[in-house]
Amino acid sequence: MQENKASRNLNDRFTAFISRHHLFTQKHRLLVAVSGGVDSVVLCHLCKEAGFDFGIAHCNFTLRGEDSNRDEAFVREWSKQLNVPFHVVKFATQQYSEEQKLSTQVAARNLRYQWFEQVCVEHEYDFILTAHHADDNIETVLMNFFRGTGINGLTGIQPVHQQVRRPLLFAKRHELESYLKWHGLSFVQDESNLHDDYTRNYFRNTVLPLVAKTYPEVQDNLLDNIGRFNDVAILYRQEIKRLSKKLLITRGEQIHLPVLLLQKTPAMKTVLLELIKPYGFKATQLNEVIQLLGSESGRYTLAPSHRILKDRKHLIISPLENVADTAVVIEKGTGTWEFAKGAITLTKTSVATPGKEVHVALLDEALIQYPLLLRPWRAGDYFYPLGMKGKKKLAKFFVDQKLSLADKEKVWVLEMNRKIVWVVGYRIDDRFKMTDKTKSVLKIEWRSQSKKPMD
Amino acid sequence: MQENKASRNLNDRFTAFISRHHLFTQKHRLLVAVSGGVDSVVLCHLCKEAGFDFGIAHCNFTLRGEDSNRDEAFVREWSKQLNVPFHVVKFATQQYSEEQKLSTQVAARNLRYQWFEQVCVEHEYDFILTAHHADDNIETVLMNFFRGTGINGLTGIQPVHQQVRRPLLFAKRHELESYLKWHGLSFVQDESNLHDDYTRNYFRNTVLPLVAKTYPEVQDNLLDNIGRFNDVAILYRQEIKRLSKKLLITRGEQIHLPVLLLQKTPAMKTVLLELIKPYGFKATQLNEVIQLLGSESGRYTLAPSHRILKDRKHLIISPLENVADTAVVIEKGTGTWEFAKGAITLTKTSVATPGKEVHVALLDEALIQYPLLLRPWRAGDYFYPLGMKGKKKLAKFFVDQKLSLADKEKVWVLEMNRKIVWVVGYRIDDRFKMTDKTKSVLKIEWRSQSKKPMD
Incomplete structure (x- = not known):
C-alpha cells in the first residue's frame, strides 16, 4: 500500500516534471530510447500510463554477442506488450570505433544519436526521450566538479537538449527500482552501463557512499545545488550578455573592445574569456x-x-577571411598549407645553400616564432629586403621590381608578429636570413595554384 | 638545491599574493595568530623574511593541560628568536563554552577573535593574520558543496575578511611542510587541529585521497574552480544588484515589488530570495x-x-516598527514576548475555565496558526467580539466600551493572518474561543508595563 502510493506518486511527478519544463505534450510523437535496462523500461511504462504517443528505438551494438541479441529480443517483446512501434538497428560498433579512432563509448553514442535522428525524420517523431535520472545527473556534476569546471559544469544534464528530452531527471535510481518492482516489470542488464566509464561507477559506488556517511542527505543536497546553479548560470549569462553589449563595439566586420574599460571591469579575466569564446578563442x-x-x-x-x-586603445577582433582575404594561419614549422595562390610547404633542414629560386625561402629557424600568417600584402606594408640595410615599403619595392598593377595585386606575404618574413615569390626579409651562426634552416617552398612554381 | 629553489619560490609567491590581493604593505603593523603548528610557524618566518612589521598573538585555550602550556612556551620562545612582540592570553574555554552553551570549537573561535581585536586596538595593529592555506580552502569548499550551497559557498575562504588577512591561501600544505623542513624550523602539534571537526579530517584523509585516485590533479582543479567561482559570484552579484534596482521601488519606508514583472524574470525564485534576504527573510x-x-x-x-x-499588484516590504509601532512577532505557542505595553506569555493547557480576567485570553489552540503579530490597533481594524454573531469595527467597539481618547491610543491587538484574535485587555474574538470540542487551550496572559495586570 505504501509502495503503491510511492509508485502513484512517481506517475504524478513524471507528468508534473514534463509540464513544468515544457518537455512535450500529448500531441507530440515521442521516440523512447530503450536499452532494456531498469531506467528505460520504467520510462516506457510511465509514458504508457500517462497516455503519451510513443515508439521504441533499440540499438544493438553487437558488442556482447548473444547477450546483445537477447537484449534486442527482450525490447522487441516489451514493445509488443506495450503495443507500440518498434525500431531496431544493428551496429558494427567495434569496427566503426576502430575506423574512426574513437573510444567504444563515444562511437556508440555517435552511432546511436545519428540513427535516432534518422528514425525521427523517417517516422515523424518529434522528440527523442532518454532515461537519464537524478543519480546520473549527480554523478555528472560531481565528475565535472573534480575535473575542474566553471558554472556551466555545475548545471548538470539538461531536461531539453536539441531534439532530446529527459523526463526522468527528477527521479532517483532507487525510486525507479521500486516502481519496477511494484509493477512486476522485467528488465535486462543495461548494456549502456557497460559502456559507462570506470569513473562514473567509481563515484557512484565508492565516493558518494563515503560522503553519505558524513552527509546522509548528500544526494538531495547535490540535487538542490544543481537547481540553484542553473539559476546562477542564467543570471551569470545575463550579466555577461549585458557586459558584451557594453564592451563590444561593432565596426563593420570588426569588433572593437576598449582596453581601459575592460581593465576596469570586475572579474576581468572571466569576462574577457566569455567575450572572446564566441570567436573561437580557448581558455588556454x-x-x-x-x-x-x-x-x-x-x-x-x-x-x-x-x-x-x-591597436592603440582597443583590442580588435576580426574574422580572418576579412583580415586578409583568405589568410592562412601556420601554427608550426612543418607541413603544407593551402591558400588562394597555391600552397606552401615548411620543412626543417640542417644544410641548405641559398639559390636563385625565388619560390623558395631559406630562413634561420631560430628566429621564427609561430604562428605565422600568410596573407595578401596591403598598403603600408614594409620589410627589410634581403641584402639591404634599411627598410622599404612594399609599394616602393614593387615599383623597383617593375611589377604591373595586376601582378602587384596577386602578391602575398608571410608575416610573423607584424613583421614581414617573406614577400612570397620575390624576396625574403634580411632580418630572418641564414647566417654563419644558423644551426637549423626553415625551408619554405611555394607552389602556385597552377602547380607551376613561379619564378 | 631543488628544495631551496622551491623554498625561495614560496617567499616570492607569498609577497606576490599579498600585493595582488592588496592585503597589506610594509607600512602596516600586523598581528600574526600563532598556534605553534606548521602553518603559523611558516607564516611568521615568511613575514620575517619579507621584512614585515609584526607581532605574535598566542591563545592558550587550557584545554589540554600541560600540552597547552608547552605550546605557549614554544611560541614565546619562537617570538624571542624572531625578536618580535609576543602577546598571550589564557582562556577558561571549557567554562565559557558551558556557560554560553557553545561547542568547544565555536567557543574557542569567539574568544580568540574577540581577544585579537582587543590586542589590535591596545597595541595599534592594523590587521590580524591567520595561516589558512590552500588545503583548508579546498576542504571548506568541498564540505559546503556536499552540505548544499549556492554560489557563495563555492568561493571559499576569502583573503580579506573584515580585519583579518590570510596571506597563505595560495600555498598547499605540503609546500609549507617542505619550507619548514628546508629551514629546519620547529613546531608543535597544532592545537587548533584538535578543535577542527571530524568532518574536515574525514574529507582531508579519506574522501580527497579517493578522488585523487581518479583525478590526480583534483587539488589544482578545485583551486582553479574556486578562482573561477569567485569571478562568477562577482558577476552574479552585479546582476542581482541590477535586478534589485529594476524590481524594487522605494516608496518612503516601504519597498514595492511589482508581481507581474517579478514573475517574468528568469530564475525568478533565486532572484526573489536575493531580493528579500537583505530584509531578514530566510530561504526556508x-x-x-x-x-x-x-x-x-x-x-x-x-x-x-x-x-x-x-497588495493587489505588488509585494510590499515594510519594516515592522513602521508597520505597527514596535510590533512583535510571536513565532510559537509558548514563551514570553516583551512589547511596548508590557509582556505577554503564551502557555498551552488542557483544562481552563473562562473567567472575568480581561488580561487573560483563553483560545482554542487548534484554531491558532503562527506567527502571530502583536501590534497597536489602527483605523479600519474590526473583529468578532466574543458573544456576538457579527463583526464590529474596533472604533465602534471602543465607543461602546466608553474608552477615552487616551485609553484608545494605548490599545494593542493580537493578529493572525489579518484576523484579530484578541483586543488585548478587552475582548477575544468569537471565532477563536474555546468550545466543547476544544482539546487544547492556548492561554495568553498580559502583564502591563507597570507590572500591574490591568483589568
Missing part, C-alpha cells in the same frame, strides 16, 4: 590575450577563424 | 513568499524586522 589562450592588453600596437593572437589585434 | 520562507504572489491582497509573511504584504 586567455593569458596570451591578457598580455595583448599591455603590449604595443600591432601584436595579435589567432584562433582558427579570428584574430585579436592590439 | 521562500515558498511561502512565492505563494503570496498568487494570493489575495492582505496576506503577508513575517521576518523578525520586516513584513512582506501582498
Whole structure:
C-alpha cells in the first residue's frame, strides 16, 4: 500500500516534471530510447500510463554477442506488450570505433544519436526521450566538479537538449527500482552501463557512499545545488550578455573592445574569456590575450577563424577571411598549407645553400616564432629586403621590381608578429636570413595554384 | 638545491599574493595568530623574511593541560628568536563554552577573535593574520558543496575578511611542510587541529585521497574552480544588484515589488530570495513568499524586522516598527514576548475555565496558526467580539466600551493572518474561543508595563 502510493506518486511527478519544463505534450510523437535496462523500461511504462504517443528505438551494438541479441529480443517483446512501434538497428560498433579512432563509448553514442535522428525524420517523431535520472545527473556534476569546471559544469544534464528530452531527471535510481518492482516489470542488464566509464561507477559506488556517511542527505543536497546553479548560470549569462553589449563595439566586420574599460571591469579575466569564446578563442589562450592588453600596437593572437589585434586603445577582433582575404594561419614549422595562390610547404633542414629560386625561402629557424600568417600584402606594408640595410615599403619595392598593377595585386606575404618574413615569390626579409651562426634552416617552398612554381 | 629553489619560490609567491590581493604593505603593523603548528610557524618566518612589521598573538585555550602550556612556551620562545612582540592570553574555554552553551570549537573561535581585536586596538595593529592555506580552502569548499550551497559557498575562504588577512591561501600544505623542513624550523602539534571537526579530517584523509585516485590533479582543479567561482559570484552579484534596482521601488519606508514583472524574470525564485534576504527573510520562507504572489491582497509573511504584504499588484516590504509601532512577532505557542505595553506569555493547557480576567485570553489552540503579530490597533481594524454573531469595527467597539481618547491610543491587538484574535485587555474574538470540542487551550496572559495586570 505504501509502495503503491510511492509508485502513484512517481506517475504524478513524471507528468508534473514534463509540464513544468515544457518537455512535450500529448500531441507530440515521442521516440523512447530503450536499452532494456531498469531506467528505460520504467520510462516506457510511465509514458504508457500517462497516455503519451510513443515508439521504441533499440540499438544493438553487437558488442556482447548473444547477450546483445537477447537484449534486442527482450525490447522487441516489451514493445509488443506495450503495443507500440518498434525500431531496431544493428551496429558494427567495434569496427566503426576502430575506423574512426574513437573510444567504444563515444562511437556508440555517435552511432546511436545519428540513427535516432534518422528514425525521427523517417517516422515523424518529434522528440527523442532518454532515461537519464537524478543519480546520473549527480554523478555528472560531481565528475565535472573534480575535473575542474566553471558554472556551466555545475548545471548538470539538461531536461531539453536539441531534439532530446529527459523526463526522468527528477527521479532517483532507487525510486525507479521500486516502481519496477511494484509493477512486476522485467528488465535486462543495461548494456549502456557497460559502456559507462570506470569513473562514473567509481563515484557512484565508492565516493558518494563515503560522503553519505558524513552527509546522509548528500544526494538531495547535490540535487538542490544543481537547481540553484542553473539559476546562477542564467543570471551569470545575463550579466555577461549585458557586459558584451557594453564592451563590444561593432565596426563593420570588426569588433572593437576598449582596453581601459575592460581593465576596469570586475572579474576581468572571466569576462574577457566569455567575450572572446564566441570567436573561437580557448581558455588556454586567455593569458596570451591578457598580455595583448599591455603590449604595443600591432601584436595579435589567432584562433582558427579570428584574430585579436592590439591597436592603440582597443583590442580588435576580426574574422580572418576579412583580415586578409583568405589568410592562412601556420601554427608550426612543418607541413603544407593551402591558400588562394597555391600552397606552401615548411620543412626543417640542417644544410641548405641559398639559390636563385625565388619560390623558395631559406630562413634561420631560430628566429621564427609561430604562428605565422600568410596573407595578401596591403598598403603600408614594409620589410627589410634581403641584402639591404634599411627598410622599404612594399609599394616602393614593387615599383623597383617593375611589377604591373595586376601582378602587384596577386602578391602575398608571410608575416610573423607584424613583421614581414617573406614577400612570397620575390624576396625574403634580411632580418630572418641564414647566417654563419644558423644551426637549423626553415625551408619554405611555394607552389602556385597552377602547380607551376613561379619564378 | 631543488628544495631551496622551491623554498625561495614560496617567499616570492607569498609577497606576490599579498600585493595582488592588496592585503597589506610594509607600512602596516600586523598581528600574526600563532598556534605553534606548521602553518603559523611558516607564516611568521615568511613575514620575517619579507621584512614585515609584526607581532605574535598566542591563545592558550587550557584545554589540554600541560600540552597547552608547552605550546605557549614554544611560541614565546619562537617570538624571542624572531625578536618580535609576543602577546598571550589564557582562556577558561571549557567554562565559557558551558556557560554560553557553545561547542568547544565555536567557543574557542569567539574568544580568540574577540581577544585579537582587543590586542589590535591596545597595541595599534592594523590587521590580524591567520595561516589558512590552500588545503583548508579546498576542504571548506568541498564540505559546503556536499552540505548544499549556492554560489557563495563555492568561493571559499576569502583573503580579506573584515580585519583579518590570510596571506597563505595560495600555498598547499605540503609546500609549507617542505619550507619548514628546508629551514629546519620547529613546531608543535597544532592545537587548533584538535578543535577542527571530524568532518574536515574525514574529507582531508579519506574522501580527497579517493578522488585523487581518479583525478590526480583534483587539488589544482578545485583551486582553479574556486578562482573561477569567485569571478562568477562577482558577476552574479552585479546582476542581482541590477535586478534589485529594476524590481524594487522605494516608496518612503516601504519597498514595492511589482508581481507581474517579478514573475517574468528568469530564475525568478533565486532572484526573489536575493531580493528579500537583505530584509531578514530566510530561504526556508521562500515558498511561502512565492505563494503570496498568487494570493489575495492582505496576506503577508513575517521576518523578525520586516513584513512582506501582498497588495493587489505588488509585494510590499515594510519594516515592522513602521508597520505597527514596535510590533512583535510571536513565532510559537509558548514563551514570553516583551512589547511596548508590557509582556505577554503564551502557555498551552488542557483544562481552563473562562473567567472575568480581561488580561487573560483563553483560545482554542487548534484554531491558532503562527506567527502571530502583536501590534497597536489602527483605523479600519474590526473583529468578532466574543458573544456576538457579527463583526464590529474596533472604533465602534471602543465607543461602546466608553474608552477615552487616551485609553484608545494605548490599545494593542493580537493578529493572525489579518484576523484579530484578541483586543488585548478587552475582548477575544468569537471565532477563536474555546468550545466543547476544544482539546487544547492556548492561554495568553498580559502583564502591563507597570507590572500591574490591568483589568
